[in-house]
Amino acid sequence: MSDKNLHVAAAIIVRDGKVLAARRSDGAEGWELPGGKIEPSETAEDACRREVREELALELGVLWPYTTVRHTDPKLDLAMDVFCAPIPADAEPQMLEHQELRWLGRDELLSVDWLPADLEVARSLGIAWSDVFDSMHM
Template identity: 70%
Template sequence: MADKNLHVAAAIIVRDNKVLAARREHGMEGWELPGGKLEPGESAEDACHREISEELGLTLGVLWPFTTVTHAYPEFTMEMDVFCAPVDPSAEPQLLDHAELAWLGRDELLSVGWLPADLDVVKSFGFAWADVFNDMHM
């Protein structure tokens, strides 16, 4: 499985000035920004919409491109396109593919054990918190 490259899309799902963190039942241990692999011919934005619908039962509206990160895990290298995705305050994610979900405020972002690629994104998002929330009018 060495030298395997994965392209994934993930969402920083934002509601009530908090970000959604997710922990899967299977796979790598740790918390992540929800999302998943792109299918052949699928754009990162389309994959993000599809994955969030499949994993959380949420329909996302406008996605704001945030960053793209590349992280080399021992088994594979992952390129992750990350989008900010505000959701309605009444939107409730479902545990369709995760063991646990948590809404984290800015001061709580580092209170969970993030997967390495996600940790870099979360740290940069934490630093840009006010700018991101102001730019997205949340």
């Protein structure tokens, strides 16, 4: 893929019925689901686990495929594979690459200024919340 084409993996990290939103500390505007670029030798699942480990010092267990989002703007063609990742109640994410973290319930999903691709996921998750979490026993 060229610099304009980017393939990333992201995690909908779930704990106690809430989803983790992260705001990066590298100057990027907006909130995101944790994750990042898929390296050539990685699967999307491997990249998701690695990025969450690097960004939040969390070890993810089961990853449930949620969706793949495609976002295009003049600077970027993005494909983002998104996974749901439940974590134990006592797991505490560390802010290794973020300036702020928030746990958001269903009614709070649109209370932050998401990056465009992440906004699409947040909107769909808000609509399908019960179906998603009931089917994954979360």
